[in-house]
Amino acid sequence: MKEGRLVLYTGLGWMFDALDVLILSYLLVAMSNELKLDSQAKNWIVLANNLGMLIGAMLFGRLADRVGRKKVFMSTLLTYSIATAISAFARNWQEFAVIRFFVGLGLGGELPVVATYVSENSPPERRGRNVVLLESFWSLGAILAAAISLFLFTTIGWRSSLLLMGATAFYVFVIRFTLPESQRWLELREQRGGLFETRIIGEFVRRLTLVGAVWFLLAFGYYGAFLWLPTMLVRERGFTQVGTYEFMFLTTLAQLPGYFSAAYLVEKAGRRPVGSLYFALSALSAAFFISSNSYAELLLWALALNFFNLGVWGVVYAYTPELFPTSVRGIATGLAGSAARIGMILGPLLYPLYASTALLIIAIAWLVASALILLLPETRGRVV
Template sequence: MDRRCVRLLASAGIGWMFDAMDVLLLSYILVAAAGELGLSKGEAGLVILANNVGMLLGALLFGRLADVWGRKPVFMTTLAIYSAGTGLTALAGSASDLALLRFFTGLGLGGELPVAASLMSELSPTRYRGRNVVLLESFWSLGSILAASVAYFAFPRLGWRIPLALLSLTALYALVLRSAVPESPLWLYLRDPQRAYAIAQTYGVQLGRVERHSARELLAGYRSQTLLLWAAWLLLAFGYYGAFLWLPAMIAKRGFGLVATFEYSLIMSLAQLPGYFTAAYLIERIGRRPSLLLFFLGSAASAIAFAAAPNVGWLLASGIALNFFNLGAWGLIYAYTPESFPSDLRATGMGSSGSMARVGMIIGPLLPTYLTFSTALAAYAAAWLAAGASIYLFGKETKTTKIE
């Protein structure tokens, strides 16, 4: 990997890391702030719902804007929105304040993820494209580990407000790094060919014929793959956010105290990075579809094992496996999806897929409010099995597809 690619990965990845920290810190905030804000279980669910609706709308809005205005302006704007929202969250004085601020923050979070993945895919040579996007997604695990670390080390000493304010300030650093990121040459090709060729040559990307497409073609010429991806993103997010936003509560339900709950969550989250690295290796070795099937099957088996865990050792082992396989699946689907759309529909396709994930993100966390944790985990496992089987049986392999 050359230095330009490393810089691109770092500038996009650091923002991605802060996104993950913010999303996953919400589950710890709901535990830590429950007493101070008087949050009931229903109000906690409302806060999660507001966050997820914001992410849904942000993915739809900014995904389309990235195809109209360009990747880089949206890339910068969404991070600024997220940073401001995170800082304001530290001022929340009630459940309704928290819900409103999480909706605003969610707009930036939902908009950034599909745009960043599209830009990384378009600035990567075909040979390393899948690997690079999975490595970008691996920064999510760093954010997850940092979120668990902040909850474990900082929340008991500083409370939850000060760490959020500091997180908002540090996230702004990613804006400085991103100022050096170029625009996508594939987006520029129809607008400024000379500049597009210069950027493409610098990053080793080949430019070929680029055609214009309307957003309607997502459900016309690309209907089968679009619907398949929408379903896969929805099912993956349905299980992921349902399981992981409630994971600290699931551990606490076993009778563990606040410190032990955060400690176990931190230990489990450490398996996410090896999961991403394994996915990054396999995606270029065995292809997209087989890799996705493997990681979806592993996620389902881990969820069932976690639900049935009879002791602490079993609980930790199954939780570690769940983090390994499910986060690896996320890296794979982020790499697979942008390869399925043409250049001027790529961010729209990613954004619409991301919006389907937000539908799953809204529905999934609601299950434990009505069902037992074990029953909810079984439902999440079934969703992952369906997603993996559907992609393997009906999806197209894009390993050697030239998106240029």
């Protein structure tokens, strides 16, 4: 299969995942009055979503090693698409939270499986680039989420918008008829016989611990900052709802060049140095955002934050599957993703704090991750 088609077809599924993850931050603003959301209700909704993603990453990562990457990709896409459409009928925030748990199962399950699939189907010299390009579709999902919030929430409402988003379920037919199963997984299935995944995972405990810590700190900061940023802009900076959507839409545009820069640099300079640098620059951007006094300064450092932090997401997604053998790549990547989901749960708990305090904690977390990633082995150009 040509690499361009590989990245495109998997990337569109990745984009739909990002759309569904990131639309939640806008939903918390849009449906606040109708469902009578207070701070506690919002936290419960976010917690339900993130618990679903945590369980989904572990469950579907293991299934991908057992039954194949393609089948699990299709299953996760159907799970979150159908559940998203059902969430449009929620009568109160409690129902919405329960449904959002099932949305999270699919969302959390898809990401490690698709990253593993692209990594296994790419040549060593372009493997990192391809996975970062896959991750760049996250920015398209982020832009789409901002656009839906700005143009559809304000016209047809959030319920009708969620119904439309459920149509992503039909993309499963594209996956079914255009993507083959991972050849490496098929070869391994014929060879492995009585292979015990737990034994092999045990040989990589130190590496998995380090990778998990990096994932945790990355997600802790990202979701701690971006999930509540629209709410914080309204609460602390006096932005209107429409003004917030416009600001988020503009700053999200910086994510795409951030991914492209990382896609180029990971094959030129390596995974470790680029990941460390982008973590450090993410921390710096967050620190300067705190001290911004004007709209122009806020915009500049929000653009920088989107550029570098989404770039490092691409690096970490490319790096992780390369650190483990094929027989446990799905479960290992899923476990690393589960560490991210724990960060995703804890990061938003910073919300009661003011942005200056929350972003300072996040900046410190990213500086720690910048150091930790340097302790992992470099994989650029290696056969995995």
